[in-house]
Amino acid sequence: MSTNEVERALALPEDERGAALARIPEDQWLERKSVRVAPKDFAHPLVALANAEGGVVVVGLHGGGVEGIKAHAARVNALLQTPMDFTRPPVRTHFEQVTCRNDDGDVDALLIARVSPGDVLHETAQGECFLRVGDESRKLGFVARQELHYDRGSAPYDGQPIAGVTxxxxxxxxxxxxxxxxxxxxxxxxxxxxxxxxxxxxxxxxxxxxxxxxxxxxRLPHAHVRVLRYRDVDRGTGRRLSLDDAADVRIEGSIPRVIELAAATIDEWVPRRRALDDAGRFEGVPIVPRDAWLEGLVNAVIHRSYSVHGDHVRVEIFPDRVEIESPGRFPGLADPRRPMEIARFARNPRIARACADLRIGQELGEGIKRMFDEMRLDGLTDPAYTQTQGSVRLILRSESRIAPAVARSLPQGSLSLLDLMRSARQPLGTGQLVELSGLSRPTVKRQLDALRGQGIIVWEGKSDKDPRATWRLA
Structure with a gap:
C-alpha cells in the first residue's frame, strides 16, 4: 500500500531511496513520472488525484529505474509551474526535492509532488477531467464529469475546520x-x-x-454507531417490537475506536449456525461471513455523510440477515441497482486516506466486490442496496444463492427483481413490482415468468386475469 510505503522509502538513506520508490507499485495515491514528461501531461495525474483523495507524484523515475532530475533544471521549473499553468482551478500541490542516487551511481534528486484533495472539481487547461481510480488516471466522459461536479459542488465536509481545536x-x-x-x-x-x-x-x-x-x-454527537439485535426477522412495532432489550448499544469514540468496538459487538451478537469446517469438524459459523459485514461496517463509517446531523450509522442484526444503514445517499456516479458497477468515489477523502494508512480500509475501490465475493464463496445471495431520501442501506442475507447455471439462464435484471421481493418480505402484485423496479410491465412479466419457471417464485391467483394475484418467494 503506497500511502505508507512512500513515507518509509523517503525516510531511507539517499543510496536506497530512489530504488525503493521505483519498486513500490503504483496505486490510488502514487504515480511515477519521467522528468521528461510534458507539463500538460503532468497535469493529468495532478487533476486525477485532486478529484479523488490526493496523493503523491514522484518525478525522476522511469521504466523501473532512477533517472533523477538534476540534469534537467529547465524541465523541473516547467513542472513546478504546472498547477498554475495547466490545471483549473489550480490544484494545491506542495513540491519538494529529495536527494537520491541515480542508475549511474551519481548523487541526484527526485521531485516529490504532494497533491491535496480538491475542494471543487478540477480540470486541465484543455478542459479535460480526470479521476484517480486504482493505478489509473481515468478520463471522465461528459455524464460522469457532470455527476462528479454535482457531488463536488461544495468543499468536502471532512476538510472544514473545527473551531477552537488545535x-x-x-x-x-x-x-x-x-x-x-x-x-x-x-x-x-x-x-x-x-x-x-x-x-x-x-x-x-x-x-x-x-x-x-x-x-x-x-462536538459531533451524531458521529457514532448504534448496534441493535432483534429476536424476530421483522422489527415489529409497539408491543410487537422484537428488539432485544439487552442488545441496543451506542458506540462512541474516534473513528478507529468506533469501528473496533462495533466489530467486536457484531461478532458477539451475529447469529451462528453449525457447519463443517476445513478440518472436518462442525463449528459455529456466522450466518453472514465476517469479512462481508466488516467491509460493510467500515464503508458505512468512512463514507457516511458527516454533514448530516441528527442521524448515525445503524447496524441491525436479525436471525436471518444483517442490515447496515448510513446517512447520505450514493453519489450521482453510482447506481445502487448495479452495485458492482459503482465507480470509486470518496465523500470523505481525508478520512478515507487516513484509514488506509491505518489499514482500516484498503480503499482500492474493491470493497463492494469483496463483499460480493465473500457472500458468493459461502453460497449466499448477493448483497443488496436500497436507497432512501437520506441514507443507504446494505442488506446481507443468509439465504442460499441461486446456482450460477440457473442465474445465467434468467433474463437480465431478474436477480435484482428477486432482491426487491426479498426486501418486501410479503407477496407483491405485478403492478407493484413494476413500480418498485422502474421497469416496463412486459420486462417485469418476462422476468417473473422466468423465475417462476425455475421454481424460485410462486404465482397465486384465481385466474390469469385476477387483479389481486400476487407473487411470492417459493
Whole structure:
C-alpha cells in the first residue's frame, strides 16, 4: 500500500531511496513520472488525484529505474509551474526535492509532488477531467464529469475546520500510532498537514477531529454507531417490537475506536449456525461471513455523510440477515441497482486516506466486490442496496444463492427483481413490482415468468386475469 510505503522509502538513506520508490507499485495515491514528461501531461495525474483523495507524484523515475532530475533544471521549473499553468482551478500541490542516487551511481534528486484533495472539481487547461481510480488516471466522459461536479459542488465536509481545536487537543497516543503506521518521521503536525488533516492556517479539520480526538462526539454527537439485535426477522412495532432489550448499544469514540468496538459487538451478537469446517469438524459459523459485514461496517463509517446531523450509522442484526444503514445517499456516479458497477468515489477523502494508512480500509475501490465475493464463496445471495431520501442501506442475507447455471439462464435484471421481493418480505402484485423496479410491465412479466419457471417464485391467483394475484418467494 503506497500511502505508507512512500513515507518509509523517503525516510531511507539517499543510496536506497530512489530504488525503493521505483519498486513500490503504483496505486490510488502514487504515480511515477519521467522528468521528461510534458507539463500538460503532468497535469493529468495532478487533476486525477485532486478529484479523488490526493496523493503523491514522484518525478525522476522511469521504466523501473532512477533517472533523477538534476540534469534537467529547465524541465523541473516547467513542472513546478504546472498547477498554475495547466490545471483549473489550480490544484494545491506542495513540491519538494529529495536527494537520491541515480542508475549511474551519481548523487541526484527526485521531485516529490504532494497533491491535496480538491475542494471543487478540477480540470486541465484543455478542459479535460480526470479521476484517480486504482493505478489509473481515468478520463471522465461528459455524464460522469457532470455527476462528479454535482457531488463536488461544495468543499468536502471532512476538510472544514473545527473551531477552537488545535493539534495539542488531539490524542497524542493515537497520533503516535498513526505516525508509526504511516511510516513517517516528521512531527505530528507535519504529518497531519501532509494528509490535509490540518487547514492552511493549521486548524484541525473535521476529518482530523473524528480520527484523533479522544471523544469527537463532544462536538459531533451524531458521529457514532448504534448496534441493535432483534429476536424476530421483522422489527415489529409497539408491543410487537422484537428488539432485544439487552442488545441496543451506542458506540462512541474516534473513528478507529468506533469501528473496533462495533466489530467486536457484531461478532458477539451475529447469529451462528453449525457447519463443517476445513478440518472436518462442525463449528459455529456466522450466518453472514465476517469479512462481508466488516467491509460493510467500515464503508458505512468512512463514507457516511458527516454533514448530516441528527442521524448515525445503524447496524441491525436479525436471525436471518444483517442490515447496515448510513446517512447520505450514493453519489450521482453510482447506481445502487448495479452495485458492482459503482465507480470509486470518496465523500470523505481525508478520512478515507487516513484509514488506509491505518489499514482500516484498503480503499482500492474493491470493497463492494469483496463483499460480493465473500457472500458468493459461502453460497449466499448477493448483497443488496436500497436507497432512501437520506441514507443507504446494505442488506446481507443468509439465504442460499441461486446456482450460477440457473442465474445465467434468467433474463437480465431478474436477480435484482428477486432482491426487491426479498426486501418486501410479503407477496407483491405485478403492478407493484413494476413500480418498485422502474421497469416496463412486459420486462417485469418476462422476468417473473422466468423465475417462476425455475421454481424460485410462486404465482397465486384465481385466474390469469385476477387483479389481486400476487407473487411470492417459493
Amino acid at each position: 493539534v495539542q487537543d488531539l490524542d497524542a497516543q493515537a497520533l503516535e500510532e498513526y505516525r508509526r503506521a504511516a511510516g513517517a518521521t516528521d512531527t505530528h503536525a507535519r504529518l497531519l498537514q501532509a494528509r490535509s488533516l490540518l487547514t492552511s492556517s493549521c486548524k484541525v479539520t473535521v476529518a482530523g477531529y473524528l480520527l484523533f480526538a479522544r471523544h469527537p462526539q463532544e
